[in-house]
Structures are given as C-alpha cells and as structure tokens.
Amino acid sequence: MTKKMNNLQLPQKDMEKEISQLESFIKSDIDVRELKRAIAVRMAQEGKLYHEISKILGVSEFFVGYWKKIFKTQGVEGIKLGYKGSRGYLTERQTDV
Template identity: 90%
Template sequence: MNNLQLPQKDMEKEIAHLESFIKSNIDARELKRAIAVRMALEGKFYHEISKMLGVSEFFVGYWKKIFKSQGLEGLKLGYKGSKGYLTERQTDVVVEWLKNKKYWNLDELVTYV
C-alpha cells in the first residue's frame, strides 16, 4: 500500500468529508477539484474523470495528491482578494449616493470618491 492508499474505513470517511464540502456553497473551481478527488477515491480511472469533468488527467492526480497531504483546505482557493481602498462605511455612503442617481457617470463617481 503506497502513501496515497487508505484502508476502506478511512477512505469512506474522506469521501464523506468531500461530499459535505461539495454540497456546501463553494466556488466552481473548488467544486471541480473536490469532485475529481472524490471520483478518484471511489476508484474511477483518471481518463474517465478527465473526460467527464473536462480536465486533464494531471489535474485529477495533482488535486488528489494535494487532498491527501493537506485535506480539504488544500482544495480551497488560495486567493482571497486585495484589501479595498474604502472603509465599509465609505463604501456604504458611495453605494447610497449611486442609488439616488438617475444615471451613472464614471468621471462624476471618481470626483465624488
């Protein structure tokens, strides 16, 4: 048994974790990763998975390896976005200002901000 194979009980537990993750509200990229890993753990061939999901066989193996080493956290997107320039309060004020406009003009918005 290599380091990517698990006893049946552990594999069922991991598949259950993946199912829960898949059913949660996740990004489509995370979803595709999780489904590919789940299918691989269920014993489907990489070439079948790649045809069904429209990904490469490398994609399937790569994300399975990441899942084995990092768990569900490894399947999640790493990019969280950048910090905004405006505070939450400032953003709310700008949104309210825009709601009260009959039309939006980019130059006017830039001047306002």
C-alpha cells in the first residue's frame, strides 16, 4: 500500500530535516520578527491549526500561511529579514571621535 500525499506534504525524512533547520535557526541569535516567523512555520509543520497558531503568537492566519509558503520555496533564508539598515553618513574617522 502506498501513501498518498498532497503537494504540501513531505516524506517523514524531509519533514524532520525541515524541522531541524527551523530549530537551529530559532536557537541562533535572531531578530524577534524572524523568531516569530520561524516559530509559526515550525508549529504549522508540526500540524497545529493556523487559528491556534495565530492565537498563541498574536498574528493573523494569513501570516502563518504566508511564511510557511515562503519557507517551503526558499527555506530558512526566506524567513530572514531582508532589510539590513542603511549605510551610515559618518566616516570611520568621524565615529572614532
């Protein structure tokens, strides 16, 4: 008997790998916004319902689905913040004063 899977389900081995990646990312020193995204995705991967996740984390159900989709297509890199700040106007010499 073969198992049927829809296009969002992965074999157990792949699911464990994704959860392991998320766990490593969560334990690293990350921005709170990245943390919330990663936790939402991990909870969804574990089978929690979107409305439960949204109540626990204080986010919308759309937020959960959006970041899960991004994770599926781009991995951990996709849930990282894209904004890295602007370049400062002062030179190194001016900041050392």
